[in-house]
Amino acid sequence: MITGDRVTVTATGASAQPGAGREDVRFLIQRERGRLSVTPTDALPLLRSGRVDRRLFDVTGLIEAGYDDAQRDSLPLLVTYGSTGASRRAPAALPGTRVTRDLAAIRGVALATGKSSLGAVWATVTTGSSAARLGAAGGVERIWLDGRRRVTLDHSVPQIGAPAAWAAGFTGKGVSVAVLDTGVDATHPDLAGKVAEARNFTEVTDARDTVGHGTHVASTIAGSGAASDGRYRGVAPDATLLDGKVCENTGCSDSAILAGMQWAAVEKKAAVVNMSLSGWDTPEVDPLEEAVQTLTAQTGTLFVSPPATTARTARSARRPAPTPGSPWALWTATTSWPTFPAGALGSVTTR
Numbered sequence: 001m002i003t004g005d006r007v008t009v010t011a012t013g014a015s016a017q018p019g020a021g022r023e024d025v026r027f028l029i030q031r032e033r034g035r036l037s038v039t040p041t042d043a044l045p046l047l048r049s050g051r052v053d054r055r056l057f058d059v060t061g062l063i064e065a066g067y068d069d070a071q072r073d074s075l076p077l078l079v080t081y082g083s084t085g086a087s088r089r090a091p092a093a094l095p096g097t098r099v100t101r102d103l104a105a106i107r108g109v110a111l112a113t114g115k116s117s118l119g120a121v122w123a124t125v126t127t128g129s130s131a132a133r134l135g136a137a138g139g140v141e142r143i144w145l146d147g148r149r150r151v152t153l154d155h156s157v158p159q160i161g162a163p164a165a166w167a168a169g170f171t172g173k174g175v176s177v178a179v180l181d182t183g184v185d186a187t188h189p190d191l192a193g194k195v196a197e198a199r200n201f202t203e204v205t206d207a208r209d210t211v212g213h214g215t216h217v218a219s220t221i222a223g224s225g226a227a228s229d230g231r232y233r234g235v236a237p238d239a240t241l242l243d244g245k246v247c248e249n250t251g252c253s254d255s256a257i258l259a260g261m262q263w264a265a266v267e268k269k270a271a272v273v274n275m276s277l278s279g280w281d282t283p284e285v286d287p288l289e290e291a292v293q294t295l296t297a298q299t300g301t302l303f304v305s306p307p308a309t310t311a312r313t314a315r316s317a318r319r320p321a322p323t324p325g326s327p328w329a330l331w332t333a334t335t336s337w338p339t340f341p342a343g344a345l346g347s348v349t350t351r
Helices: 041-048 059-064 115-127 162-167 213-222 254-267 287-299 311-317 327-334
Strands: 006-010 013-017 027-032 035-040 074-081 097-103 108-114 140-145 148-151 176-181 195-200 240-245 251-253 272-274 302-304
Touching: 006 059, 013 027, 013 035, 027 041, 035 041, 035 059, 074 097, 074 115, 074 254, 074 287, 097 254, 108 115, 108 254, 148 254, 176 213, 176 254, 213 240, 240 254, 251 254, 254 272, 254 287, 287 302
Parallel strands: 176 240, 176 272, 195 240, 272 302
Antiparallel strands: 006 013, 027 035, 074 108, 074 140, 097 108, 148 251
């Protein structure tokens, strides 16, 4: 874990072993609805104050994201700073860390942190000098897990009234739409000549869409319908697309999404940024929500994303549904809700 402590999970239970120099630390081990969390007692005050991301102690979530020792020897983090103007390059001096991205939209950086150095990092930000300590003037404001999101699918063009919009002359001409997803196959007949620029923000070198989701989304937005003799046109067939690959086969890291948002809104000045990605809402303003607020105010770009989750899917996943009135409301004006055939009940209903 970020504290340098180790959690061992077996079929029969879980145990926590303190890291070096932390022999007096005790642990709060909780199982709720099939999910395991392990919290060192010295982290509790920082969790209560919102300085440290709760996901860093969600053992089930860390394993699901592929951040356990069997799959990865480093823990990806997001570090944000207060508004006092501290240098965002400061984390490079923390032992065992490497700055992988500068994330101006959240006044922070993404860090790669070797697991063997996590104990030293934790000691530095909790008991170290004021220049690095959490909550100190000019120091680190918050530490987040660089979590992973999942792609989602939606349809359909006629149900949202696109043909009527086309008849009125609204075809997306002159509008640039950035698709932050698994990549876009620009060789697809429906997308020929549509993609003005592409950028890969993931850790994999292959910039192709090896999943197919991003190509599906791009075609839903601006596909010409050429492959179906015009039957399956996109919502805005004359729009120009920007392809930002932020997702790999196994998911989408928060830092890649944040970098893609910055690129699309600030560098490319996209009118719309589509992110057909899903995640879980928490009461705090997380880095993605902060970036939406910052970049919207700065550029006027419209960010479009599906809801965080639903009561039904939350129950099936044994996780809490979005908190009413939580900062996820930052997304509500730009949220795209799924559509269903007439008379059908969708998962967003309460029945």
